[in-house]
Amino acid sequence: MGGKIQSGNLAHDQACALAEGVRQAALIGNTQNAAGQVVSNNAEIAWARSCVASCVANNSGAGAEAFRSLLRALGTGGT
Numbered sequence: 001m002g003g004k005i006q007s008g009n010l011a012h013d014q015a016c017a018l019a020e021g022v023r024q025a026a027l028i029g030n031t032q033n034a035a036g037q038v039v040s041n042n043a044e045i046a047w048a049r050s051c052v053a054s055c056v057a058n059n060s061g062a063g064a065e066a067f068r069s070l071l072r073a074l075g076t077g078g079t
Helices: 010-027 034-058 064-073
Strands: none
Touching: 010 034, 034 064
């Protein structure tokens, strides 16, 4: 998933950009096998959780539902 977040809230946008960099670093050299899929899913989950935390801390919770929906799709129950 990942991507650049442009909410207009500088602190939130920067926090999400940092999380995106960590997500991309985790995916470098990732293989397309079962173990690689686990790494990919874990990177996506960590990214989405970071963005939810930033929404809550910097954006009064606005925008968090999209990331929670992604977390539900990834099997975490939205957390």
